[in-house]
Amino acid sequence: MSYLEIKNLQKRYTAKGPLIVDNMNLSIEKGEFIVFLGPSGCGKTTTIRMISGLEEISGGDITVDGESIVNKLPRERGVSMIFQSYAVWPHMTVYDNIAYPLKLQKLPKDEIKKRVQAAAEATEIQGLLKRYPAQMSGGQRQRVAVSRAIVVEPRLFLMDEPLSNLDAKLRVSMRTELKRIHTKQGSTSIFVTHDQSEAMSMADRIVVMYKGKIEQIGTPMEVYQDSATRFVAEFIGTPPTNFFDASIVREGQEIYARGEGFDYKVPSSLHSALAGYAGKEIDMGIRPEYIDILPDQRKQDGYFCDARIDFVEPQGSHSILITEIGANKNVKIHTVDHMDIKQGTKVSCHVKNGMVMFFDKESSKRIK
Amino acid sequence: MHKNMKKATPYLLLFPIFIYYAVFWLAPVASGIKEVFVGMDGDFTLTENLKLMFRSDLFSESVLNTAAFAAISVVLQYVIALVLALLLSRKFIGSRFLMFISMIPMAITPTATAILWKTGLVKDGWINSLLMGLHIIDNPIVFMNAEGFQAILLLIVIDTWTVTPSVMIILIAGLQGLQKELKEAAYTFGANKWQILKDITLPILRPSITTSVIMRMIAAVQVWSIAVMVLGYSKAPFLVERIAFYVDAIPGVDTSTKLAYTYSFLTTIVVLLATVIYLRVSGRNKIAAGGEDE
Numbered sequence: 001m002s003y004l005e006i007k008n009l010q011k012r013y014t015a016k017g018p019l020i021v022d023n024m025n026l027s028i029e030k031g032e033f034i035v036f037l038g039p040s041g042c043g044k045t046t047t048i049r050m051i052s053g054l055e056e057i058s059g060g061d062i063t064v065d066g067e068s069i070v071n072k073l074p075r076e077r078g079v080s081m082i083f084q085s086y087a088v089w090p091h092m093t094v095y096d097n098i099a100y101p102l103k104l105q106k107l108p109k110d111e112i113k114k115r116v117q118a119a120a121e122a123t124e125i126q127g128l129l130k131r132y133p134a135q136m137s138g139g140q141r142q143r144v145a146v147s148r149a150i151v152v153e154p155r156l157f158l159m160d161e162p163l164s165n166l167d168a169k170l171r172v173s174m175r176t177e178l179k180r181i182h183t184k185q186g187s188t189s190i191f192v193t194h195d196q197s198e199a200m201s202m203a204d205r206i207v208v209m210y211k212g213k214i215e216q217i218g219t220p221m222e223v224y225q226d227s228a229t230r231f232v233a234e235f236i237g238t239p240p241t242n243f244f245d246a247s248i249v250r251e252g253q254e255i256y257a258r259g260e261g262f263d264y265k266v267p268s269s270l271h272s273a274l275a276g277y278a279g280k281e282i283d284m285g286i287r288p289e290y291i292d293i294l295p296d297q298r299k300q301d302g303y304f305c306d307a308r309i310d311f312v313e314p315q316g317s318h319s320i321l322i323t324e325i326g327a328n329k330n331v332k333i334h335t336v337d338h339m340d341i342k343q344g345t346k347v348s349c350h351v352k353n354g355m356v357m358f359f360d361k362e363s364s365k366r367i368k
Numbered sequence: 369m370h371k372n373m374k375k376a377t378p379y380l381l382l383f384p385i386f387i388y389y390a391v392f393w394l395a396p397v398a399s400g401i402k403e404v405f406v407g408m409d410g411d412f413t414l415t416e417n418l419k420l421m422f423r424s425d426l427f428s429e430s431v432l433n434t435a436a437f438a439a440i441s442v443v444l445q446y447v448i449a450l451v452l453a454l455l456l457s458r459k460f461i462g463s464r465f466l467m468f469i470s471m472i473p474m475a476i477t478p479t480a481t482a483i484l485w486k487t488g489l490v491k492d493g494w495i496n497s498l499l500m501g502l503h504i505i506d507n508p509i510v511f512m513n514a515e516g517f518q519a520i521l522l523l524i525v526i527d528t529w530t531v532t533p534s535v536m537i538i539l540i541a542g543l544q545g546l547q548k549e550l551k552e553a554a555y556t557f558g559a560n561k562w563q564i565l566k567d568i569t570l571p572i573l574r575p576s577i578t579t580s581v582i583m584r585m586i587a588a589v590q591v592w593s594i595a596v597m598v599l600g601y602s603k604a605p606f607l608v609e610r611i612a613f614y615v616d617a618i619p620g621v622d623t624s625t626k627l628a629y630t631y632s633f634l635t636t637i638v639v640l641l642a643t644v645i646y647l648r649v650s651g652r653n654k655i656a657a658g659g660e661d662e
């Protein structure tokens with residue numbers, strides 16, 4: 001049995017309303033850093049609020065260490081939470097903010113002092129203890145919120161989009177800092193975000209959610225390279241995966257994925273999975289960095305179409321090329337090898353190492 | 369030159385306001401204060417008019433009544449308004465309707481309020497018939513005969529009925545401006561509802577509470593119209609009621625004009641003192657000043 005178990009968890013706000021969280025099942029190991037990732041309205045925040053006790057559940061169970069927590073008050077659950085707005089109390093000094101949870105536990109004064117000091121040092125705000133939140137920057141307030149959350153030594157460390165109110169640069173450095181604190185404290189953490197790069201860079205495992213359901217659970221590399229559904233392939237990665245409508249055609253020993261403007265010979269490793277799809281329409285997805293181009297229009301293994309480069313977007317370390325293939329007018333190609341390519345160049349496109357993903361049109365599930 | 373013009377522009381634009389204040393505000397205030405320190409004979413005097421006021425009829429009653437009225441009514445109105453505001457700021461079926469009902473007293477003019485209560489308070493008025501109908505009392509109470517402290521209590525009830533909604537609205541506005549996550553954070557860290565109210569909600573609301581308490585206090589010290597309209601002059605003497613009495617009820621007598629001015633002067637001093645003391649006690653400047661780095 002895992003440390004945190006979520007079983008058939010359900011949430012609806014009104015008796016006959018839609019399921020905001022739809023039969024969610026998830027096991028989290030002790031010390032793991034889990035990220036709930038999904039667009040707004042996918043149920044990720046609702047789920048974390050049900051774990052924290054801020055929201056009642058409509059069905060299912062949540063257990064920590066084998067013990068159900070759903071009927072307990074937040075303080076009995078051993079959780080602490082960081083909010084999107086930081087929720088640092090404006091009328092208290094930094095010291096009082098961090099000390100308040102301990103005062104509620106009626107700890108002796110000198111122990112409170114010791115623990116507040118340690119928590120402040122962990123986030124490097126020990127010099128700001130006498131200040132009021134109004135006198136601090138957003139990043140400093142966020143550190144206060146983190147200190148206040150770690151000072152209670154929680155069993156579960158819950159973070160609801162804690163970085164989305166920070167400016168871009170600070171957000172990236174706070175990621176590293178939160179990871180560092182997590183490594184040091186070792187507390188089981190759940191982090192909610194809609195930012196896929198945040199999820200990728202922080203998570204031990206990502207839980208991708210969409211419309212109240214879990215689409216995929218996996219390590220960052222798993223959800224990226226081995227997306228389980230079309231939604232995951234689309235949501236994770238910048239620029240997003242390119243999609244094409246293709247039909248599967250069997251010719252002798254070979255299988256082809258054909259569509260408007262392209263013709264791709266499917267690698268034999270996918271033959272058995274695609275066996276039932278001969279003559280049917282499917283979605284074909286290729287990530288921008290798995291499209292290889294040859295400016296001299298040579299054809300190699302993995303060739304799937306010719307194209308003309310419409311725009312070049314240099315990014316410094318790489319360039320994004322934009323082209324039109326069939327009905328998809330916005331195909332993006334990530335290139336490192338051909339950064340000097342000019343707009344208007346005619347090229348041939350290849351799928352690198354057979355890194356193509358096929359999805360069932362009805363279920364959106366990956367065919368593999 | 370051009371730069372100087374630019375600097376002067378705001379003052380030029382505000383100049384008419386300055387004139388307005390000087391003519392219609394500063395001048396009457398100054399002449400009012402002057403009257404207090406000019407005796408019947410037209411000579412300067414520091415204490416003559418004050419002594420006249422101290423020895424005048426009902427002086428100590430009016431001071432005590434005003435103090436009692438201000439203290440009790442402000443506290444009572446805040447407690448009731450806070451309870452109502454906390455109740456109405458959460459969404460429940462009928463909360464909008466209840467809000468509408470509770471705001472009705474605000475829309476009624478003081479004169480109408482006085483008439484409404486007067487018709488209720490007379491011996492065969494609606495209050496007695498209601499209480500008797502509910503079998504709370506057997507014989508009608510003669511409210512209008514109320515004297516002394518009872519009269520003050522009666523006026524406190526009427527004033528509370530009239531004023532509580534406006535206090536409630538200020539508090540509801542403050543509560544709605546309060547970020548939900550501030551309370552939720554306290555809740556997840558183990559605070560119960562009472563602790564959240566005491567440690568988070570009320571302290572954060574303090575600036576808006578402070579401002580409105582001062583305004584309520586000033587208004588309470590200036591009470592008179594309800595007292596006069598419901599009970600008549602001299603039944604429940606207050607500071608401002610005395611001013612009105614000397615101006616309105618016995619005009620033309622030399623001393624009465626002097627007394628009116630002197631009472632006005634005293635009222636102003638009382639309001640000023642009360643405000644300063646309240647600001648000190650409530651420690652409102654604490655947050656703004658803040659702490660220092662270690």
